[in-house]
Each structure stands twice: as structure tokens, then as C-alpha cells.
Amino acid sequence: MHFEEIVRVALHALMDHKFRSFLTMLGIIFGVASVIAMLSIGEGAKREAIAKYQDLGVNNIIVREKKLSNAELEEVRARFSPGLSINDARVIKEIVPEVAQVAPQAEKESEVKMGDMSAKSTVIGITPAFIEILNYETEEGSFITADHYNNSLKVCVLGAGLANSFFSNQSALGKMVKVDDQWLEVVGVMKSKAVFTETVGELASRDLNNDVYLPLTTFNKRFAKENLLESEIKQITVRVNRSDKLMESAALIRSILDRHHFNNQDYSIVIPFELLKQEEKERQIYNILLGAIAAISLIVGGIGIMNIMLASVMERTREIGIRRAVGARKKDIMSQFVVEAVAISITGGLIGVVLGVVLSFSISLFTDVTTYIRVYSIFIAFFFSVLVGISFGYLPAKNAANLEPIESIRYE
């Protein structure tokens, strides 16, 4: 008997009992849909994490000043630590072998004004190296250039959010904004960044779109420190050539800084890539759990197929007997029932894929859970549904094939 023949016979049998076939499919439909939805939730979480750490740079080491109270600051200074300084940045670049670039940054909470509008913002003094290290891009204009930096020009680059609230659709380039008591010319506007909603290591969550960037030289010249104890800079971002040298370089940086800060722990080191790996590990457990739930629902679907197929074999004993009497071999009967089970699971699998995709989109649309469907997950879900069909269809099919022709033909 040809394969297409077997398929035709099986499909006929299923069409004879449309409603029952559909009910049998339900288990597979929900199983496949849940596999796809679960995988998409896992993938969505993964992508979100990667995007978050990509902003910080996967090859970067971030040295950040610890938040200390005035009393603590006084104590630290009394023990000779000058706090983070431009010199620290320079030394790191000179001594640590794998370091490609360093970007020190000073920060200040300021009030930014434009006309009669004003906003609270973090003003960040940077060097031109900053944009080499972080994958920030400008929407219009340029970033802080070497020229701006060397000549301590009174220019700034606005975060996308700030630019939008001040200038809405107009171009901000060439406009003047007032930061505290200083007038600065806008030379660029940043592309919009994903909002940090979580604290990453020592880095507090905040909206990067409200930042104002200006040359560090200008910053030091024009903006007074809040108090004398304050350190020169708040953060040094270090870019390492190779991500497998991150840990090694971080250790070296730590020993350098400890020496320069006389063993005062007034800074902390964040390695985004290591955090990413760690988070991934934690998420894996969660993913396994999701996968297990989905797998169980698929298996339950398979048991549903087996259950109904067993009943159907009983009910069709006589049909099987007649087929055997006119010359069907065991394997003809066997393949007929296996193909029926597979046809159920393929159809159910296809419907399940559609449902799973819809489900996954609905989840990201109506909840704040991000989902992402990878094509391979559709194939996995579909493949497993067919596998379930074959494995759970096997036993009923074998039962059918092993019926004695004479007994089944007499069966009432």
C-alpha cells in the first residue's frame, strides 16, 4: 500500500468523526501553543536583559564611586583617599594591558532651562572617548568632540527626552539652554534609549533620556562642586579588548585603585557582562520550569490522543477485521492508525502554532511581559507534537494490528 493511500484512508477516518477528531486535537493544540508561548516569554526576558547590558557595554568595566554620606566622605578623605579622579582613569589606561579606552565622567544634578520651561536633569561631564566606549548614537548633530573638549567650549548634547520636551518637533541644534547659571549651545541630540527600570549592580536605575552631556573640561571650569570633599569624577568606564579578559582586568584595576585610594573602599566595580551571565544562569532555572510545564501539557495532549485512539480501535474492530479479511497486512493496519494519530497531531500542531503565536503577541500586548518568538521554537513545538502523535498513537495502532482477523470480524 502506498504512503499517500495510507494518508488518504486515515484522513477519511478522521473526517468521518470531525468533532471527535477536533476534541482529540485540543490537547495537542494547547500543548503546542503553551510551548511556543513559554519559549517566547523566556526569549523575551533574555533579549530584554541583553539589551540592558548592551547599553552598558558587554566589554566594559564600570568603576563607580560609592554613595557615601558626608561623615563617611570625611573619614575616607582623612585616610588619604582622594576619591575617583581623572588620574585614576589615566593610570588604568596606561597600566592595564587589555584596556582599549577609558572614559571618566563627572556628574551633577542640575536644573536645565529653556525659555520658561525647566527640567531636573543629570549633567554629565565627559571626554570624547565616551562615545567610543558606549554604543550611544546621536539623533542629530554631533557628540562632544575633541575640539569641544580641548577648548572647554560651552556646548552640550541633550538626551532625547529632554530635547523632545523642550523643542518637540523642532531641531534643537544651535539653540541655547541654561544649565544652573550657565548658558550652553546645543550641538547634538541623543537617540532615545531604553529606560532603565532596574538597578544594575551599583548603578541605580534612571532615565538616560534626561541627561545633558558636556565636555569634562567645561564642566570642571563652569560648575562648582557641591562641597569640597566631593571627588573629581563619579565614574570611569573602561573598555577591554576581549571579554574573556574582563575578570583579569577588573582584578588589576582593583589593585591599582586600592593602592591609589590607600585601601579605602570608596568605589565599586561593575562588570555588566558578568552580571548578564549570572542573570542568564538564574533565568535558566525559570526557563526549565516553563519548559517543563509546556512539556507536561503536550504529554497530556498525547495521552488524550492515546485514550481516544484506543476507544476508536475498539469501536472499529469490525472494520479492522474486514480489512484484514480482504488482504490488509498487520503493518497496513498499523500504519493506518499511526498516520491517523500523526495527522491529528500535525493538524493540532499547526493550529497550536497559530494559537501560540497569537497568545505570545497578546501577552506582550496586554501585559508588561516582553515576548519574542524565535522561528526555531515553532519547529521545536511542531516537531514534538508529531513525536507525541507517533509515540502515543503507537500502542493503539499496535493493538489494532494484532487483532485476530476472525475474532474482529465476528465482533459486535
Place this chain on the structure above:
Amino acid sequence: MLIEIKNLVKNYVMGDIQVQALRDINLTIDRNEYVAIMGPSGSGKSTLMNILGCLDTPTEGQYLFDNVDVSTLSDDELSAMRNREIGFIFQNFNLLPKMNSLQNVELPLMYAGIPKAMRRERAIEALERVGLADRMDHKPTELSGGQRQRVAVARALVTKPGILLADEPTGALDSKTGVEIMALFDELHREGNTLILITHEREIAEYSRRIIQIRDGLIFSDEENIRSDDVEEKIYKTRG
């Protein structure tokens, strides 16, 4: 010899009781014979027929089909034999209820691996043969008893088997339809087919060339039958 049966016994065990359906059957049937098996109800006719049709296996004894010991055949070989060598016409038709006449007749050809187009052609031919070309799309429930019987005959014929086995082929039919079926059998016999039919009606057995009587699982008599002019005339008239 087409069929050779030696010391055949068939017992059914039901709990503590053993039913001896066939006790000690010895029988040979040649190619192109036309045999009627007669006997009272429960005498073992269907049991014998099922064994001849390779649907059932004997408890003891030997069954040689075309000089091959059937007990040595594998399940697949038995299936092939049922498919190609034997045409079985059941007492209760045993048609598949969801399929129309054409599909029912095509069924054995499908398991013989014959391509669809040729299968259809041959099935139509067989249905024409039994005079049912105009009922091809009817399902068994949409056919009369006689028509169902003829679909069953067409299904048995369609693979051009060496032997036709019919269990009470006219049992459910009125005498006129019965005669039509018997005329068809006669034609098949004259074309060279081997026919074995079961009946409890003497009138039907008279159409055959040899009558075997069974009582309580034993062959009671086995005689040649010389057809009466009356029977010849009925066949002649029916064929027209």
C-alpha cells in the same frame, strides 16, 4: 490438488467446556470444482469455511493450499493469500458502512498495491459484472439486501482469485434474487473459477456439482451432484 485437508480438528475452549466444532475432516477439492457444503445449524460449516479462507487456524491437522502447508505461512503471507488467492463472501456481507460500493470493491485492490486508476477501472468492471454499475456511489445502507450481496460478490471477484468461498450467499435473499446470484456463480464456474458455497437449502445446493454434508463436525456424505434439467433451465432463463 488445490485444497487438501487432513485430519482437521477445531476446538473452541470456553472456560471449562470444550466445543468440538470440527472433529476429523478429510477433504480434497480440485481446481474448477463447484462444491456445496450442507449441514444443520451449528454443524461447523462456517468454522470450516473460515479455515479454508485462511481467516482461522485449525487446532489439529493439516491444510494444504496449492500444496503449501498453510500453517507454515507468515502473517503477511496469509494476508497476501486472502488478498490474491481467495475471494470470501460473508454470510452477513461485511461491507464497510462508511464507504460506497465502488470503494468497498476497490478495497482488496488497494491492499494489493494496484494504482488508483486501474483499481477504479477493475472495480467498475466487477460491479458491472454483478449488474450494479448504477449503484457505485451508494453506501451499503442505501442498498437492498440483494444489492449488498452483489457488492460483496463483486469485492470477492475483483482480485480474480483462484477460489471463491461463499457462506450462505442467498441466505438473506428472496428466491428470485437468489437465483440471479446462483446464475452468476454458474457463469464464474464455467469461466474456470473454483467455488465452494455453504447453504442449508437443498434447492441452492442443487446448482453445484458436488455436495458435502456435515453433521456435528464430521463429513457425513460427499457426493457428485448431477444437475437436474429444472436447474439448468432456471439458469438459462435468468441469463436471458
